[in-house]
Amino acid sequence: MDNLFDFGLLAFTSVFTMVNPIGVIPLYTALTSDYDVRQSRRIAVRAIITAFITMMLFAFGGKFILEFFHISINSLRIVGGIIFFIAGYDMLQAQVTRTKAEDENDSYVNHDIAITPLGIPMICGPGSITISIVLMSDAEFMIQKAVLISSIIIVLLITLVFLLSAKKIIGFLGESGSKVLTRIMGLIVMVIAVEFIFSGLKPFVQDMLGIN
Numbered sequence: 001m002d003n004l005f006d007f008g009l010l011a012f013t014s015v016f017t018m019v020n021p022i023g024v025i026p027l028y029t030a031l032t033s034d035y036d037v038r039q040s041r042r043i044a045v046r047a048i049i050t051a052f053i054t055m056m057l058f059a060f061g062g063k064f065i066l067e068f069f070h071i072s073i074n075s076l077r078i079v080g081g082i083i084f085f086i087a088g089y090d091m092l093q094a095q096v097t098r099t100k101a102e103d104e105n106d107s108y109v110n111h112d113i114a115i116t117p118l119g120i121p122m123i124c125g126p127g128s129i130t131i132s133i134v135l136m137s138d139a140e141f142m143i144q145k146a147v148l149i150s151s152i153i154i155v156l157l158i159t160l161v162f163l164l165s166a167k168k169i170i171g172f173l174g175e176s177g178s179k180v181l182t183r184i185m186g187l188i189v190m191v192i193a194v195e196f197i198f199s200g201l202k203p204f205v206q207d208m209l210g211i212n
Contacts, residue, residue, distance in 0.1 A: 007144050010192075011135050011151040017189045018084070018127035019051075020091065021159040022173075022181050025166045027122055031113050043114045044163040048156050050119025055132045055152055062133030073137045077200030080130035084193035087127050091186025123159060127189075134196070 028047075032040040058065075066076065132152070139145040162169060173181070205211075 004143060004147065007135075007139070008147045008151060011148045012155065013188060014131045014135065014192055015128065015151050015155045016158070017185045017192065018087070018125070018131055019123055019155050019159055020182070020185055021155075021162040022169075022178055022185070023091070024118070024122050024159060025162060025169060025178075028118060028163050029166050029170065031118065041164060043118065044160060046112070046114035047118035047123060047163070048160045050115050051124035051128075051159075052152065052156050054120055054124045055128060056149075058129045059132040059136040059148070059152075062129075063137060066133070073134065074200040074203050076130060077134055077196045080127070080134060081193045081196035081200060083127050083130060084189050084196060088186045088189030088191075088193055091182050091189060093183075093186075123156070 028044065032043055035043065065071075066073065132148075135148050136145065139148055170178070
Protein backbone atom coordinates (compact mmCIF):
# COMPACT_ATOMS: atom_id res chain seq x y z
CA MET A 1 0.00 0.00 0.00
CA ASP A 2 2.89 2.36 0.83
CA ASN A 3 4.47 1.68 -2.56
CA LEU A 4 1.15 2.40 -4.26
CA PHE A 5 0.80 5.67 -2.35
CA ASP A 6 4.37 6.66 -3.23
CA PHE A 7 3.77 5.84 -6.89
CA GLY A 8 0.51 7.79 -6.91
CA LEU A 9 2.17 10.79 -5.26
CA LEU A 10 5.03 10.69 -7.77
CA ALA A 11 2.60 10.35 -10.68
CA PHE A 12 0.41 13.24 -9.57
CA THR A 13 3.23 15.65 -8.71
CA SER A 14 5.17 14.80 -11.88
CA VAL A 15 2.20 15.25 -14.21
CA PHE A 16 0.97 18.36 -12.37
CA THR A 17 4.31 20.14 -12.47
CA MET A 18 4.94 19.31 -16.12
CA VAL A 19 1.44 20.30 -17.27
CA ASN A 20 1.75 23.42 -15.08
CA PRO A 21 -1.90 24.59 -15.08
CA ILE A 22 -0.94 28.07 -13.82
CA GLY A 23 1.58 28.48 -16.64
CA VAL A 24 -1.01 27.68 -19.31
CA ILE A 25 -3.37 30.46 -18.21
CA PRO A 26 -1.54 33.49 -19.74
CA LEU A 27 -1.37 31.96 -23.23
CA TYR A 28 -4.96 30.73 -23.00
CA THR A 29 -6.27 34.19 -22.09
CA ALA A 30 -4.21 35.76 -24.88
CA LEU A 31 -5.43 33.29 -27.49
CA THR A 32 -9.09 33.53 -26.49
CA SER A 33 -9.24 37.30 -25.97
CA ASP A 34 -11.24 37.75 -29.19
CA TYR A 35 -13.71 34.95 -28.39
CA ASP A 36 -16.87 35.12 -26.31
CA VAL A 37 -17.26 33.12 -23.09
CA ARG A 38 -18.99 30.16 -24.74
CA GLN A 39 -16.37 29.82 -27.48
CA SER A 40 -13.53 30.15 -24.94
CA ARG A 41 -14.99 27.34 -22.85
CA ARG A 42 -15.33 25.08 -25.89
CA ILE A 43 -11.69 25.76 -26.77
CA ALA A 44 -10.62 24.88 -23.21
CA VAL A 45 -12.57 21.59 -23.25
CA ARG A 46 -11.19 20.59 -26.68
CA ALA A 47 -7.65 21.43 -25.57
CA ILE A 48 -7.98 19.19 -22.50
CA ILE A 49 -9.43 16.34 -24.59
CA THR A 50 -6.57 16.71 -27.08
CA ALA A 51 -3.99 16.59 -24.29
CA PHE A 52 -5.63 13.54 -22.68
CA ILE A 53 -5.78 11.55 -25.93
CA THR A 54 -2.15 12.39 -26.70
CA MET A 55 -0.92 11.38 -23.26
CA MET A 56 -2.88 8.13 -23.37
CA LEU A 57 -1.52 7.27 -26.81
CA PHE A 58 2.05 7.71 -25.62
CA ALA A 59 1.41 6.07 -22.23
CA PHE A 60 0.13 2.87 -23.85
CA GLY A 61 1.99 3.05 -27.17
CA GLY A 62 5.25 4.56 -25.99
CA LYS A 63 6.77 1.19 -25.12
CA PHE A 64 6.28 -0.06 -28.68
CA ILE A 65 7.78 3.14 -30.08
CA LEU A 66 10.85 2.70 -27.87
CA GLU A 67 11.22 -0.95 -28.89
CA PHE A 68 10.87 -0.06 -32.57
CA PHE A 69 13.72 2.44 -32.34
CA HIS A 70 15.69 0.24 -29.90
CA ILE A 71 15.62 2.90 -27.18
CA SER A 72 15.86 1.74 -23.57
CA ILE A 73 13.58 3.17 -20.91
CA ASN A 74 16.65 4.19 -18.91
CA SER A 75 17.88 6.31 -21.82
CA LEU A 76 14.47 7.96 -21.92
CA ARG A 77 14.71 8.61 -18.18
CA ILE A 78 18.01 10.45 -18.67
CA VAL A 79 16.76 12.52 -21.61
CA GLY A 80 13.49 13.16 -19.81
CA GLY A 81 15.39 14.25 -16.72
CA ILE A 82 17.38 16.74 -18.79
CA ILE A 83 14.17 18.10 -20.36
CA PHE A 84 12.58 18.41 -16.92
CA PHE A 85 15.65 20.15 -15.50
CA ILE A 86 15.67 22.74 -18.30
CA ALA A 87 11.92 23.25 -17.95
CA GLY A 88 12.25 23.52 -14.17
CA TYR A 89 15.06 26.05 -14.48
CA ASP A 90 12.96 28.19 -16.81
CA MET A 91 10.03 27.95 -14.39
CA LEU A 92 12.35 28.92 -11.53
CA GLN A 93 13.08 32.09 -13.49
CA ALA A 94 9.29 32.55 -13.89
CA GLN A 95 9.55 32.10 -17.66
CA VAL A 96 7.52 30.04 -20.11
CA THR A 97 9.51 26.86 -20.74
CA ARG A 98 11.61 26.86 -23.87
CA THR A 99 9.99 23.68 -25.17
CA LYS A 100 6.64 25.47 -25.11
CA ALA A 101 7.65 29.03 -25.90
CA GLU A 102 8.87 28.13 -29.38
CA ASP A 103 5.31 27.51 -30.49
CA GLU A 104 3.97 30.71 -28.97
CA ASN A 105 5.17 32.75 -31.95
CA ASP A 106 2.79 30.80 -34.18
CA SER A 107 -0.11 31.09 -31.74
CA TYR A 108 -2.20 33.36 -33.89
CA VAL A 109 -2.09 31.31 -37.05
CA ASN A 110 -5.63 30.67 -38.31
CA HIS A 111 -6.24 27.10 -37.16
CA ASP A 112 -7.86 25.27 -34.27
CA ILE A 113 -5.95 26.71 -31.33
CA ALA A 114 -7.51 24.10 -29.04
CA ILE A 115 -5.35 21.42 -30.67
CA THR A 116 -2.20 23.47 -31.15
CA PRO A 117 -0.69 25.32 -29.40
CA LEU A 118 -3.00 24.81 -26.40
CA GLY A 119 -3.54 21.03 -26.36
CA ILE A 120 -0.11 20.35 -27.83
CA PRO A 121 2.46 21.46 -26.70
CA MET A 122 1.25 23.88 -23.98
CA ILE A 123 -0.72 21.35 -21.92
CA CYS A 124 0.78 18.13 -23.27
CA GLY A 125 4.39 18.92 -24.08
CA PRO A 126 7.57 16.80 -24.32
CA GLY A 127 7.83 16.59 -20.53
CA SER A 128 4.26 15.33 -20.06
CA ILE A 129 4.71 12.79 -22.84
CA THR A 130 7.96 11.49 -21.35
CA ILE A 131 6.39 11.28 -17.89
CA SER A 132 3.50 9.24 -19.33
CA ILE A 133 5.83 6.75 -21.03
CA VAL A 134 8.25 6.34 -18.12
CA LEU A 135 5.66 6.00 -15.37
CA MET A 136 3.53 3.60 -17.41
CA SER A 137 6.66 1.46 -17.86
CA ASP A 138 7.25 1.59 -14.11
CA ALA A 139 3.65 0.54 -13.39
CA GLU A 140 4.00 -3.23 -12.95
CA PHE A 141 0.44 -3.86 -11.79
CA MET A 142 -2.95 -2.84 -13.15
CA ILE A 143 -3.70 -0.86 -9.99
CA GLN A 144 -0.60 1.27 -10.60
CA LYS A 145 -1.62 1.86 -14.21
CA ALA A 146 -5.07 2.89 -12.97
CA VAL A 147 -3.48 5.28 -10.46
CA LEU A 148 -1.37 6.86 -13.22
CA ILE A 149 -4.37 7.30 -15.52
CA SER A 150 -6.39 8.71 -12.62
CA SER A 151 -3.58 11.16 -11.83
CA ILE A 152 -3.52 12.35 -15.45
CA ILE A 153 -7.30 12.77 -15.49
CA ILE A 154 -7.30 14.68 -12.17
CA VAL A 155 -4.51 17.02 -13.30
CA LEU A 156 -6.25 17.71 -16.62
CA LEU A 157 -9.55 18.37 -14.82
CA ILE A 158 -7.75 20.81 -12.52
CA THR A 159 -6.24 22.45 -15.59
CA LEU A 160 -9.70 22.72 -17.16
CA VAL A 161 -11.06 24.40 -14.03
CA PHE A 162 -8.12 26.80 -14.10
CA LEU A 163 -8.73 27.65 -17.75
CA LEU A 164 -12.45 28.19 -17.24
CA SER A 165 -11.64 30.46 -14.30
CA ALA A 166 -8.61 32.08 -15.94
CA LYS A 167 -9.68 35.71 -15.60
CA LYS A 168 -10.64 35.30 -11.93
CA ILE A 169 -7.36 33.52 -11.13
CA ILE A 170 -5.26 36.19 -12.85
CA GLY A 171 -7.19 38.88 -10.99
CA PHE A 172 -6.73 37.10 -7.65
CA LEU A 173 -3.08 36.08 -7.93
CA GLY A 174 -1.78 38.97 -9.93
CA GLU A 175 1.52 38.78 -11.81
CA SER A 176 3.61 38.41 -8.64
CA GLY A 177 1.52 35.55 -7.27
CA SER A 178 1.67 33.67 -10.56
CA LYS A 179 5.47 34.01 -10.66
CA VAL A 180 5.84 32.74 -7.09
CA LEU A 181 3.76 29.62 -7.82
CA THR A 182 5.66 29.05 -11.07
CA ARG A 183 8.99 29.22 -9.21
CA ILE A 184 7.80 26.73 -6.58
CA MET A 185 6.69 24.26 -9.28
CA GLY A 186 9.98 24.84 -11.09
CA LEU A 187 11.92 23.77 -8.00
CA ILE A 188 9.80 20.61 -7.71
CA VAL A 189 10.38 19.84 -11.40
CA MET A 190 14.16 20.16 -10.97
CA VAL A 191 14.13 17.76 -8.01
CA ILE A 192 12.12 15.22 -10.03
CA ALA A 193 14.56 15.73 -12.92
CA VAL A 194 17.56 14.81 -10.75
CA GLU A 195 15.77 11.67 -9.54
CA PHE A 196 15.00 10.67 -13.13
CA ILE A 197 18.59 11.24 -14.29
CA PHE A 198 20.10 9.22 -11.42
CA SER A 199 17.58 6.38 -11.80
CA GLY A 200 18.41 6.26 -15.53
CA LEU A 201 22.17 6.33 -14.97
CA LYS A 202 22.17 3.71 -12.21
CA PRO A 203 21.83 0.61 -14.48
CA PHE A 204 24.55 1.90 -16.84
CA VAL A 205 26.94 2.52 -13.93
CA GLN A 206 26.18 -0.92 -12.48
CA ASP A 207 26.94 -2.54 -15.85
CA MET A 208 30.21 -0.62 -16.15
CA LEU A 209 31.28 -1.67 -12.65
CA GLY A 210 30.01 -5.22 -13.09
CA ILE A 211 27.55 -4.90 -10.22
CA ASN A 212 24.41 -7.02 -10.41
